[in-house]
Amino acid sequence: MDFRYNRHFKAQSGEKGMTKGMHGRGAEDLIVRVPQGTTVRDAETGKVLTDLIENGQEFIVAHGGRGGRGNIRFATPKNPAPEISENGEPGQERELQLELKILADVGLVGFPSVGKSTLLSVITSAKPKIGAYHFTTIVPNLGMVRTQSGESFAVADLPGLIEGASQGVGLGTQFLRHIERTRVILHIIDMSASEGRDPYEDYLAINKELESYNLRLMERPQIIVANKMDMPESQENLEEFKKKLAANYDEFEELPPIFPISGLTKQGLAPLLDATAELLDKTPEFLLYDESDMEEEVYYGFDEEEKPFEIGRDDDATWVLSGEKLMKLFNMTNFDRDESVMKFARQLRGMGVDEALRARGAKDGDLVRIGKFEFEFVD
Numbered sequence: 001m002d003f004r005y006n007r008h009f010k011a012q013s014g015e016k017g018m019t020k021g022m023h024g025r026g027a028e029d030l031i032v033r034v035p036q037g038t039t040v041r042d043a044e045t046g047k048v049l050t051d052l053i054e055n056g057q058e059f060i061v062a063h064g065g066r067g068g069r070g071n072i073r074f075a076t077p078k079n080p081a082p083e084i085s086e087n088g089e090p091g092q093e094r095e096l097q098l099e100l101k102i103l104a105d106v107g108l109v110g111f112p113s114v115g116k117s118t119l120l121s122v123i124t125s126a127k128p129k130i131g132a133y134h135f136t137t138i139v140p141n142l143g144m145v146r147t148q149s150g151e152s153f154a155v156a157d158l159p160g161l162i163e164g165a166s167q168g169v170g171l172g173t174q175f176l177r178h179i180e181r182t183r184v185i186l187h188i189i190d191m192s193a194s195e196g197r198d199p200y201e202d203y204l205a206i207n208k209e210l211e212s213y214n215l216r217l218m219e220r221p222q223i224i225v226a227n228k229m230d231m232p233e234s235q236e237n238l239e240e241f242k243k244k245l246a247a248n249y250d251e252f253e254e255l256p257p258i259f260p261i262s263g264l265t266k267q268g269l270a271p272l273l274d275a276t277a278e279l280l281d282k283t284p285e286f287l288l289y290d291e292s293d294m295e296e297e298v299y300y301g302f303d304e305e306e307k308p309f310e311i312g313r314d315d316d317a318t319w320v321l322s323g324e325k326l327m328k329l330f331n332m333t334n335f336d337r338d339e340s341v342m343k344f345a346r347q348l349r350g351m352g353v354d355e356a357l358r359a360r361g362a363k364d365g366d367l368v369r370i371g372k373f374e375f376e377f378v379d
Contacts, residue, residue: 011064011091031058037103037181043095053103053181061096065089090331099177102140104156105280107179109210110188111202112159113195115227117141118263119188120157123273140178148270151277156182176213183283184276185210185222191238191260192231199226199237200244219286221279222256225272230262308351311360318367319357319377326351330370 011030034040040049040061050059066089108116120126124143141157158178179185187206189199203224210217226238238260245255257275261268309323329347334340348354357368357377364379 034098035100037101039099039101041097041099043097046097049096062092062094064091089328101181102142102156102178103154104140104142104178104182105153106145106155106184106186106276107182108155108157108186108188109179109206111190111195111197111206114188114190114202115263116157116188119186119225119227119261120155122263122266123269124155126157145273145276147273147277149274149277151281153277153280155186176209176217179210179217179220180214183220183286184279185217185220186225186272186276187222187256188225188227189241190228191226191234191241192228193233193237194228194231199241203241203245216286221283223272223276223279224256224258226258226260227263229260229267230265234260309353309356311356314369316367318369318374319360319362321353321368321370326353327371330373335373 009032038052110116120143123145126141126143143155145155146152191199259272309321309326312320314320333344362377366377367374368377
Protein backbone atom coordinates (compact mmCIF):
# COMPACT_ATOMS: atom_id res chain seq x y z
CA MET A 1 0.00 0.00 0.00
CA ASP A 2 1.46 3.36 -1.03
CA PHE A 3 0.20 6.03 1.36
CA ARG A 4 1.80 8.90 -0.55
CA TYR A 5 -1.03 9.00 -3.07
CA ASN A 6 -3.95 7.63 -1.06
CA ARG A 7 -4.40 8.83 2.51
CA HIS A 8 -8.18 8.66 2.86
CA PHE A 9 -9.94 5.33 3.32
CA LYS A 10 -13.71 4.93 3.54
CA ALA A 11 -15.62 1.69 3.93
CA GLN A 12 -18.76 1.18 1.85
CA SER A 13 -22.18 1.62 3.44
CA GLY A 14 -24.51 -1.31 3.90
CA GLU A 15 -27.47 -1.75 1.56
CA LYS A 16 -30.97 -0.52 2.34
CA GLY A 17 -33.60 -2.89 3.66
CA MET A 18 -36.05 -4.47 1.22
CA THR A 19 -39.70 -5.45 1.15
CA LYS A 20 -41.24 -8.17 3.31
CA GLY A 21 -39.09 -7.19 6.30
CA MET A 22 -35.81 -8.20 4.68
CA HIS A 23 -32.59 -6.69 6.02
CA GLY A 24 -30.18 -4.96 3.67
CA ARG A 25 -26.84 -6.64 3.09
CA GLY A 26 -24.06 -5.57 5.44
CA ALA A 27 -21.03 -3.85 3.95
CA GLU A 28 -17.66 -5.55 3.57
CA ASP A 29 -14.95 -4.61 6.05
CA LEU A 30 -12.33 -2.26 4.65
CA ILE A 31 -8.90 -3.74 5.30
CA VAL A 32 -5.86 -1.47 4.96
CA ARG A 33 -2.67 -3.51 4.66
CA VAL A 34 0.48 -2.23 6.35
CA PRO A 35 3.99 -3.70 6.75
CA GLN A 36 4.98 -5.69 9.82
CA GLY A 37 6.38 -3.35 12.44
CA THR A 38 3.78 -0.60 11.92
CA THR A 39 2.72 1.36 14.98
CA VAL A 40 -0.74 2.94 14.73
CA ARG A 41 -1.38 6.15 16.69
CA ASP A 42 -4.35 8.44 17.07
CA ALA A 43 -3.18 11.60 15.28
CA GLU A 44 -5.03 13.89 17.68
CA THR A 45 -3.94 12.41 21.02
CA GLY A 46 -0.69 10.74 19.96
CA LYS A 47 -1.73 7.61 21.89
CA VAL A 48 -0.76 4.21 20.51
CA LEU A 49 -3.74 2.15 19.34
CA THR A 50 -1.80 -0.96 18.37
CA ASP A 51 1.63 -2.22 17.38
CA LEU A 52 1.38 -4.63 14.44
CA ILE A 53 4.43 -6.87 14.67
CA GLU A 54 3.03 -10.29 13.75
CA ASN A 55 2.28 -11.43 10.21
CA GLY A 56 -1.50 -11.38 9.73
CA GLN A 57 -2.14 -9.41 12.93
CA GLU A 58 -5.31 -7.27 12.73
CA PHE A 59 -6.79 -4.40 14.70
CA ILE A 60 -10.06 -2.47 14.28
CA VAL A 61 -9.32 1.26 14.27
CA ALA A 62 -12.83 2.48 13.35
CA HIS A 63 -16.17 0.77 13.84
CA GLY A 64 -19.08 1.03 11.43
CA GLY A 65 -22.46 2.22 12.69
CA ARG A 66 -25.43 -0.07 13.17
CA GLY A 67 -28.10 -0.10 10.51
CA GLY A 68 -31.27 1.93 10.88
CA ARG A 69 -34.59 0.23 11.58
CA GLY A 70 -37.30 0.06 8.94
CA ASN A 71 -40.98 0.87 9.48
CA ILE A 72 -41.87 -2.73 10.32
CA ARG A 73 -39.86 -2.34 13.54
CA PHE A 74 -42.21 0.43 14.68
CA ALA A 75 -45.45 -1.34 13.79
CA THR A 76 -48.13 -1.64 16.48
CA PRO A 77 -51.57 -3.25 16.49
CA LYS A 78 -53.08 0.21 16.10
CA ASN A 79 -50.64 1.27 13.36
CA PRO A 80 -49.39 -1.79 11.45
CA ALA A 81 -47.79 0.30 8.66
CA PRO A 82 -46.27 3.40 10.27
CA GLU A 83 -44.65 6.10 8.15
CA ILE A 84 -41.46 6.00 10.18
CA SER A 85 -37.93 4.68 9.71
CA GLU A 86 -34.38 5.38 10.82
CA ASN A 87 -31.22 6.27 8.96
CA GLY A 88 -28.19 4.13 9.59
CA GLU A 89 -25.85 5.20 12.37
CA PRO A 90 -22.74 7.00 11.03
CA GLY A 91 -19.52 5.03 11.34
CA GLN A 92 -16.48 6.26 13.19
CA GLU A 93 -14.02 8.64 11.60
CA ARG A 94 -10.41 8.82 12.79
CA GLU A 95 -7.20 10.43 11.73
CA LEU A 96 -4.30 8.05 12.24
CA GLN A 97 -0.54 8.31 12.23
CA LEU A 98 1.33 5.26 10.96
CA GLU A 99 4.96 4.71 11.96
CA LEU A 100 7.06 1.93 10.49
CA LYS A 101 9.77 0.62 12.79
CA ILE A 102 11.59 -2.24 11.14
CA LEU A 103 11.83 -5.62 12.85
CA ALA A 104 15.46 -6.47 13.51
CA ASP A 105 17.43 -8.07 16.33
CA VAL A 106 20.55 -5.98 15.80
CA GLY A 107 20.98 -2.39 14.65
CA LEU A 108 24.14 -0.96 13.07
CA VAL A 109 24.63 2.67 14.12
CA GLY A 110 27.36 5.20 13.53
CA PHE A 111 28.36 8.29 11.60
CA PRO A 112 28.08 8.29 7.79
CA SER A 113 30.82 6.42 5.91
CA VAL A 114 32.05 4.37 8.89
CA GLY A 115 31.41 1.12 6.99
CA LYS A 116 27.96 0.00 8.13
CA SER A 117 26.73 -0.95 4.66
CA THR A 118 30.00 -2.71 3.84
CA LEU A 119 29.72 -4.73 7.03
CA LEU A 120 26.11 -5.69 6.26
CA SER A 121 27.09 -6.79 2.76
CA VAL A 122 29.80 -9.17 4.02
CA ILE A 123 27.94 -10.72 6.97
CA THR A 124 24.62 -11.19 5.11
CA SER A 125 23.42 -11.69 1.55
CA ALA A 126 21.98 -8.16 1.50
CA LYS A 127 23.19 -5.86 -1.26
CA PRO A 128 23.00 -2.33 0.12
CA LYS A 129 24.17 0.60 -1.95
CA ILE A 130 27.80 1.35 -1.07
CA GLY A 131 29.62 4.52 -2.07
CA ALA A 132 32.52 6.73 -1.03
CA TYR A 133 30.25 9.59 0.01
CA HIS A 134 27.98 10.42 2.93
CA PHE A 135 24.39 9.17 3.12
CA THR A 136 24.75 6.52 0.44
CA THR A 137 22.23 4.65 2.60
CA ILE A 138 19.01 6.65 2.80
CA VAL A 139 16.67 3.86 3.92
CA PRO A 140 17.30 1.00 6.37
CA ASN A 141 18.59 -2.24 4.85
CA LEU A 142 17.89 -5.66 6.37
CA GLY A 143 19.89 -8.86 6.22
CA MET A 144 20.02 -12.25 7.95
CA VAL A 145 23.23 -13.42 9.61
CA ARG A 146 24.06 -17.09 10.12
CA THR A 147 27.01 -17.74 12.39
CA GLN A 148 29.46 -20.63 12.05
CA SER A 149 27.70 -22.33 14.97
CA GLY A 150 24.38 -22.18 13.09
CA GLU A 151 22.66 -19.36 14.99
CA SER A 152 20.87 -16.67 12.99
CA PHE A 153 19.59 -13.16 13.59
CA ALA A 154 18.32 -10.14 11.64
CA VAL A 155 20.54 -7.09 11.23
CA ALA A 156 19.45 -3.60 10.16
CA ASP A 157 21.90 -1.18 8.55
CA LEU A 158 20.55 2.22 9.56
CA PRO A 159 21.39 5.41 7.62
CA GLY A 160 24.27 7.39 9.07
CA LEU A 161 23.55 9.61 12.05
CA ILE A 162 24.98 13.07 12.58
CA GLU A 163 25.00 15.46 15.51
CA GLY A 164 21.50 16.88 16.00
CA ALA A 165 19.84 13.76 14.59
CA SER A 166 17.57 13.47 17.64
CA GLN A 167 16.16 16.91 16.76
CA GLY A 168 15.59 15.89 13.15
CA VAL A 169 18.85 17.09 11.57
CA GLY A 170 19.57 15.01 8.48
CA LEU A 171 16.20 13.25 8.80
CA GLY A 172 17.60 11.80 12.02
CA THR A 173 14.31 11.07 13.78
CA GLN A 174 13.15 9.05 10.77
CA PHE A 175 16.29 6.91 11.10
CA LEU A 176 16.39 6.68 14.88
CA ARG A 177 12.90 5.23 15.27
CA HIS A 178 14.03 2.05 13.50
CA ILE A 179 16.49 1.32 16.32
CA GLU A 180 13.67 1.03 18.87
CA ARG A 181 12.82 -2.59 18.05
CA THR A 182 16.41 -3.84 18.16
CA ARG A 183 17.78 -5.72 21.18
CA VAL A 184 21.49 -5.22 20.55
CA ILE A 185 23.32 -2.26 19.01
CA LEU A 186 26.55 -2.64 17.06
CA HIS A 187 28.19 0.76 17.33
CA ILE A 188 30.45 1.10 14.28
CA ILE A 189 33.48 3.38 14.71
CA ASP A 190 35.86 4.40 11.91
CA MET A 191 39.07 3.69 13.82
CA SER A 192 41.18 5.03 10.95
CA ALA A 193 39.79 8.55 11.57
CA SER A 194 39.80 8.96 7.79
CA GLU A 195 37.17 11.72 8.02
CA GLY A 196 39.37 13.76 10.37
CA ARG A 197 37.20 13.11 13.43
CA ASP A 198 38.27 11.64 16.76
CA PRO A 199 36.87 8.06 17.10
CA TYR A 200 36.09 8.50 20.80
CA GLU A 201 34.27 11.79 20.20
CA ASP A 202 32.25 10.02 17.48
CA TYR A 203 31.30 7.35 20.00
CA LEU A 204 30.12 9.92 22.55
CA ALA A 205 28.24 11.96 19.95
CA ILE A 206 26.22 9.01 18.62
CA ASN A 207 25.34 7.84 22.13
CA LYS A 208 24.20 11.36 22.97
CA GLU A 209 21.85 11.33 19.97
CA LEU A 210 20.46 7.93 20.96
CA GLU A 211 19.86 9.12 24.51
CA SER A 212 18.31 12.42 23.43
CA TYR A 213 15.91 10.71 21.04
CA ASN A 214 14.77 8.07 23.51
CA LEU A 215 16.40 7.36 26.86
CA ARG A 216 15.28 3.72 26.58
CA LEU A 217 17.67 3.17 23.67
CA MET A 218 20.56 3.33 26.14
CA GLU A 219 19.13 0.24 27.88
CA ARG A 220 20.15 -1.83 24.87
CA PRO A 221 23.55 -3.48 25.20
CA GLN A 222 26.18 -2.21 22.78
CA ILE A 223 29.13 -3.84 21.11
CA ILE A 224 31.75 -1.41 19.86
CA VAL A 225 32.92 -2.39 16.38
CA ALA A 226 36.32 -0.85 15.63
CA ASN A 227 36.17 -0.86 11.84
CA LYS A 228 38.78 -0.19 9.15
CA MET A 229 41.56 -1.85 11.14
CA ASP A 230 43.36 -2.51 7.85
CA MET A 231 44.27 1.21 7.70
CA PRO A 232 47.72 2.46 8.91
CA GLU A 233 46.63 4.64 11.86
CA SER A 234 43.86 2.39 13.13
CA GLN A 235 45.78 0.35 15.73
CA GLU A 236 47.24 3.45 17.36
CA ASN A 237 43.81 5.11 17.38
CA LEU A 238 42.26 2.00 18.91
CA GLU A 239 44.71 2.03 21.82
CA GLU A 240 43.95 5.69 22.44
CA PHE A 241 40.21 4.96 22.22
CA LYS A 242 40.50 2.22 24.87
CA LYS A 243 42.39 4.55 27.22
CA LYS A 244 39.72 7.26 26.94
CA LEU A 245 36.94 4.73 27.41
CA ALA A 246 38.60 3.30 30.53
CA ALA A 247 39.25 6.79 31.92
CA ASN A 248 35.50 7.41 31.85
CA TYR A 249 34.63 4.05 33.38
CA ASP A 250 32.39 5.67 36.00
CA GLU A 251 29.98 6.64 33.21
CA PHE A 252 29.27 3.00 32.44
CA GLU A 253 27.94 0.12 34.51
CA GLU A 254 30.14 -2.14 32.45
CA LEU A 255 32.56 -1.31 29.69
CA PRO A 256 31.12 -2.44 26.35
CA PRO A 257 33.17 -5.06 24.51
CA ILE A 258 35.31 -3.89 21.59
CA PHE A 259 35.84 -5.98 18.46
CA PRO A 260 38.45 -4.79 15.94
CA ILE A 261 37.43 -5.72 12.39
CA SER A 262 37.84 -4.79 8.77
CA GLY A 263 34.71 -4.97 6.66
CA LEU A 264 36.90 -4.69 3.58
CA THR A 265 39.27 -7.60 4.34
CA LYS A 266 36.73 -9.49 6.53
CA GLN A 267 39.20 -9.55 9.42
CA GLY A 268 37.67 -10.36 12.85
CA LEU A 269 34.10 -10.99 11.66
CA ALA A 270 33.58 -14.48 13.13
CA PRO A 271 34.32 -13.49 16.76
CA LEU A 272 32.09 -10.41 16.39
CA LEU A 273 29.14 -12.41 15.09
CA ASP A 274 29.53 -15.13 17.73
CA ALA A 275 29.59 -12.51 20.49
CA THR A 276 26.53 -10.80 19.02
CA ALA A 277 24.59 -14.07 18.92
CA GLU A 278 25.60 -14.85 22.51
CA LEU A 279 24.50 -11.39 23.67
CA LEU A 280 21.15 -11.76 21.89
CA ASP A 281 20.54 -15.07 23.66
CA LYS A 282 20.62 -13.38 27.06
CA THR A 283 18.95 -10.09 26.09
CA PRO A 284 15.14 -10.02 26.40
CA GLU A 285 12.73 -8.02 24.27
CA PHE A 286 12.48 -4.39 25.36
CA LEU A 287 9.15 -2.79 26.19
CA LEU A 288 8.48 -0.39 23.34
CA TYR A 289 5.47 1.36 24.89
CA ASP A 290 4.27 1.58 28.47
CA GLU A 291 0.68 1.98 29.62
CA SER A 292 0.84 5.79 29.47
CA ASP A 293 1.60 5.58 25.73
CA MET A 294 -1.38 3.34 24.95
CA GLU A 295 -4.95 4.44 24.33
CA GLU A 296 -7.35 3.01 26.87
CA GLU A 297 -9.76 0.37 25.62
CA VAL A 298 -12.93 2.05 24.42
CA TYR A 299 -16.46 0.85 25.12
CA TYR A 300 -18.62 1.65 22.14
CA GLY A 301 -21.93 2.75 23.63
CA PHE A 302 -23.44 5.60 25.59
CA ASP A 303 -21.61 6.71 28.69
CA GLU A 304 -24.25 7.07 31.36
CA GLU A 305 -22.21 9.78 33.09
CA GLU A 306 -21.72 11.76 29.89
CA LYS A 307 -24.09 14.68 29.32
CA PRO A 308 -26.55 13.65 26.60
CA PHE A 309 -26.51 17.17 25.14
CA GLU A 310 -25.03 20.64 25.52
CA ILE A 311 -26.60 24.02 24.82
CA GLY A 312 -24.78 27.01 23.37
CA ARG A 313 -25.76 30.20 21.59
CA ASP A 314 -24.46 31.69 18.35
CA ASP A 315 -23.81 35.38 17.71
CA ASP A 316 -27.12 35.53 15.81
CA ALA A 317 -28.95 34.45 19.01
CA THR A 318 -29.70 30.97 17.64
CA TRP A 319 -29.65 28.22 20.27
CA VAL A 320 -27.19 25.47 19.32
CA LEU A 321 -27.59 21.89 20.53
CA SER A 322 -24.68 19.44 20.46
CA GLY A 323 -23.45 16.30 22.18
CA GLU A 324 -22.56 12.78 21.09
CA LYS A 325 -25.82 11.11 22.14
CA LEU A 326 -27.99 13.86 20.70
CA MET A 327 -26.09 13.91 17.39
CA LYS A 328 -26.40 10.15 17.08
CA LEU A 329 -30.19 10.38 17.39
CA PHE A 330 -30.21 13.31 14.97
CA ASN A 331 -28.16 11.51 12.32
CA MET A 332 -30.37 8.43 12.52
CA THR A 333 -33.59 10.42 12.06
CA ASN A 334 -35.20 10.30 8.62
CA PHE A 335 -36.44 13.87 8.22
CA ASP A 336 -38.29 12.95 5.03
CA ARG A 337 -40.94 11.20 7.13
CA ASP A 338 -43.18 13.26 9.41
CA GLU A 339 -43.56 10.46 11.95
CA SER A 340 -39.77 10.19 12.22
CA VAL A 341 -39.54 13.92 12.90
CA MET A 342 -42.24 13.66 15.57
CA LYS A 343 -40.40 10.73 17.15
CA PHE A 344 -37.19 12.79 17.25
CA ALA A 345 -39.08 15.66 18.93
CA ARG A 346 -40.35 13.23 21.59
CA GLN A 347 -36.80 11.95 22.13
CA LEU A 348 -35.56 15.50 22.66
CA ARG A 349 -38.27 16.15 25.23
CA GLY A 350 -37.46 12.86 26.94
CA MET A 351 -33.80 13.87 27.18
CA GLY A 352 -34.86 17.14 28.84
CA VAL A 353 -33.91 19.43 25.95
CA ASP A 354 -37.15 21.47 26.04
CA GLU A 355 -36.88 21.97 29.80
CA ALA A 356 -33.19 22.91 29.56
CA LEU A 357 -33.84 25.45 26.78
CA ARG A 358 -36.64 26.97 28.80
CA ALA A 359 -34.37 27.22 31.85
CA ARG A 360 -31.73 28.99 29.73
CA GLY A 361 -34.31 31.59 28.67
CA ALA A 362 -35.49 30.29 25.30
CA LYS A 363 -38.72 31.95 24.14
CA ASP A 364 -41.49 30.76 21.86
CA GLY A 365 -40.32 31.17 18.24
CA ASP A 366 -36.56 31.22 19.00
CA LEU A 367 -34.42 29.41 16.43
CA VAL A 368 -32.72 26.18 17.53
CA ARG A 369 -29.95 24.56 15.46
CA ILE A 370 -28.71 20.98 15.44
CA GLY A 371 -25.97 20.51 12.86
CA LYS A 372 -27.34 22.21 9.74
CA PHE A 373 -30.97 21.63 10.74
CA GLU A 374 -32.95 24.55 12.23
CA PHE A 375 -36.38 24.63 13.84
CA GLU A 376 -38.44 26.97 16.01
CA PHE A 377 -38.74 26.45 19.72
CA VAL A 378 -42.36 26.01 20.78
CA ASP A 379 -43.03 26.74 24.43
